[in-house]
Amino acid sequence: MNDRSTKLKKDDLIDENPFDLISEWLKSAEKSEPNDPTAMALASVDEDGLPNVRMVLMRGFDERGVVFFTNFESQKGIELLANGKAAVCFHWKSIRKSVRIRGEVEVVSDAEADEYFYSRPRGSRIGAHASKQSRPLESRFALEKQVAIWTVKFGTSKVPRPDFWSGFRIKPLSIEFWSDGKFRLHDRKRFDRENLDAPWEISRLYP
Numbered sequence: 001m002n003d004r005s006t007k008l009k010k011d012d013l014i015d016e017n018p019f020d021l022i023s024e025w026l027k028s029a030e031k032s033e034p035n036d037p038t039a040m041a042l043a044s045v046d047e048d049g050l051p052n053v054r055m056v057l058m059r060g061f062d063e064r065g066v067v068f069f070t071n072f073e074s075q076k077g078i079e080l081l082a083n084g085k086a087a088v089c090f091h092w093k094s095i096r097k098s099v100r101i102r103g104e105v106e107v108v109s110d111a112e113a114d115e116y117f118y119s120r121p122r123g124s125r126i127g128a129h130a131s132k133q134s135r136p137l138e139s140r141f142a143l144e145k146q147v148a149i150w151t152v153k154f155g156t157s158k159v160p161r162p163d164f165w166s167g168f169r170i171k172p173l174s175i176e177f178w179s180d181g182k183f184r185l186h187d188r189k190r191f192d193r194e195n196l197d198a199p200w201e202i203s204r205l206y207p
Contacts, residue, residue: 016200016202018172018175018177018191018200019062019063021177022061022099022175023061025090025092025095025097025099025177026038026061026090028092028095028097029090029092029094029095029097032092032094032095033092033093033094033095034094036057037092038057038058038059039055039056039057039058039090040055040056040057040058040066040068040088040089040090041053041054041055041088041089041091042054042055042056042068042076042086042087042088043086043087043088043089044076044079044080044083044086045079045083046075046079047082052075052076052079054076056068056070056076056088058088058090059116059167060108060112060116060167060169064169064171065101065103065169065170065171065172066088066101066169066170066172067108067112067167067168067169067170068167068168069108069113069116069117069165069166069167069168070133070165070166070167070168071128071131071133071134071162071164071165072164072165072166073132073133073134073135073164074133074134075133075134076134077133077164080105080168081107083105084104084105085102085103085104085105086102086103086105086168086170087100087101087102087103087170088100088101088170089101096179096180097177097178097179097180098177098178099175099176099177099178100174100175100176100178101170101172101174101175101176102172102173102174102175103170103171103172103173103174104170104171104173104196105168105169105170105171106168106169106171107166107167107168107169108166108167108168108169110166112167113161113165113166113167114161116167117161117165118161122159125159125161126147126150126151126154126159127147128161128162128165129150129159129162130143130146130147130149130150131143131146171196172191173192173193173194173195173196174190174191174192174193175190175191176188176189176190176191176205177189177190181207184207185207186207187204187207188204188205188206188207189202189203189204189205190202190203190204190205
């Protein structure tokens with residue numbers, strides 16, 4: 001730990017399982033957020049170490065980590081496959097809380113990817129085939145043309161999951177909880193572990 005944090009005493013009230021606290025805050029956000037309570041900012045880095053950040057939707061969460069799905073040939077897909085590390089941030093304005101997660105990245109199983117892909121609307125499944133995500137697009141019409149081509153191709157048959165489309169799971173090594181406080185004296189608690197099998201160390205941070 002650095003000098004910006006103080007290890008919490010045993011009598012300091014805090015959930016010792018960070019995943020329980022995330023679940024609690026998510027449930028609160030789902031009741032009050034006007035749109036997409038599972039939206040999170042995802043950060044990755046390119047081959048030069050330059051960061052990229054974008055909004056994605058979390059599609060799964062448990063003690064193994066947070067899951068989202070994407071085109072692996074997109075910018076984020078390429079960067080995550082190459083680097084194997086990522087960070088995400090949830091920010092819920094309605095409850096004045098946020099959670100930051102940093103950790104290792106793994107590809108979800110084919111079964112997990114299939115389950116989510118086939119739960120999507122048919123139009124979204126066709127769109128996964130039609131969109132060359134993150135690559136230059138000459139016009140909106142070109143995208144619509146690709147959608148039409150793939151729609152005709154599949155007809156009334158099942159739309160399969162593309163080989164390049166799957167999910168990532170971010171396995172947390174660090175989780176920080178932030179709650180808004182008066183006069184910008186916010187409350188910050190952080191859970192850190194050296195590896196995925198190690199116990200959590202819990203600290204409080206200056207705002």
